Amino acid sequence: MAATNHTFHPAVFLLWGISGLEELHIWISIPFCTMYVVALGGNSLLIIFICMEHSLHEPMYLFLAMLSLSDLLLSTAIMPKMLAIFWFEDRVISFQDCITQMFSVIAIFVMESTVLLAMAFDRYVAICYPLRYTMILSPSVIRKIAGFSLARGLLITSPFIFLVEQLPFCGNNIITNTYCELPKISRLACADITAINIYTLVLSFLSTGLDVILISISYTFILQAVFRLPSRDAQLKALGTCSSHVCVILMFYIPAYLTVLISHIQYGILLTNLYVVVPPALNPIIYGVRTKQIRDHIIRRFSQLGRACFAGDVRNN
Template structure:
């Protein structure tokens, strides 16, 4: 490569986000479900935050972790959607070099935090079902605060090297990112340098976080299921298991799209690019939208408190 070609894009001041390659003509139509998902996510998660904060009976470990989940969901939704909609509506595709890496950090940091929150929720369900008499003694406010701090620190520190590793590379091929946001692997492919260290680090973080978290959640639920089947009456077993229903639903809503997107990105070389981009957006937008709906519908305490906000006529 000649010198003129290697310096045109070295350390560009901006990147260009294409949106969804191949579907540019449909950007305005695609923005409608994106907008709807984000509106539901923001409204639903703010409602969860309000209810947990204002209702003293919900000041318990399960709802503290739900509060953290709602905060994480809000950050994930608002990290990508404003720029995505500006691409769809106004064709505003430029993103500052530093802003791109900041967005990348927040996305992966809060995805890691969210996975850790699910582990904390599984721990709470394990203690509540397997050792209910000591639940309040084991998961005190101080212990919950320490777990929350550990989740935040783990997410912050594990992802912290990622933007610094990506930032140090020269970008001399192009500054065009075929995506709606600064997705990690999409940026990695633009660098004209040996990116093996960063790629291996990113993969190791994904496998370390996901495998350990899924392992802990699985072990917790094995013990929970054993405890439930030891209960003599069927009605009590069903009632006890239903307390885990919301948690299981949000876990599936988080891990299945994320795993599908990751596998298609790494191994689905014959999958169309626009499908990769759509799936990457789905796993960032759908869980934040579904989580407050699932907890609002399946958790009686939240549902009852929500209904009290809208008094019936004649009462």
């Protein structure tokens, strides 16, 4: 009997949503749904534009397409179930689906952090070694970076499945969140979760912690190279090529660490849920507005579409 209890997993979990604000779920869903639609549309358009326009087949924009794909996957792994909870009170999720969602969120988070590190390396090479830029970041290197990002996310995250599968659950199956989050799941277990906590700390260092350190080192070298440029205009132009990336980095890492600190306070879950939809919604807007090549391409494409529609109306009349 003890062995049976040791391996017991609940058939389902209940995702309770945002505790204390259950009566406002419908109203809360409005901004979440709006941002999710913006994230889907913005990131999809960005990926399509980069794929269609040959002049955007450069390392910087290919990395941006990877970032947009990661944003799409991250928000889509969470938002449909979250909206189902808000709209239909559909709180039930099977044990295996919950573990799959947990794994997907962590793996995609690690992949996106890797892509941001690659983008920092891209800016370092572009500013510090401009003449060797295309040689260092060749298409084969970019493919290897994309493969490494995927493999890193899967390999670092895979042990979590084994660790959670070994946990015994003794009855409580209510997760006070809108998605399956590792800390929430592990706290439901009636067993020692020290191994999971230790591995989480190791994971944090090997992924986001190490990435933040390497990104900081990259920008230290970038700033040194920029301030050695002869003119102020050249300095501002070089810094301008990094501004969008810096904004995205700040939106990715700062809220990620803040969510760890505020997740235990009242209504902290609301803020942590905003994190999974706000950056994916804002990232394509930031790059679309601040990157001239993308902005010009989008304007040109929509202008061509507008002229084609106008010409069609004239012919029909």
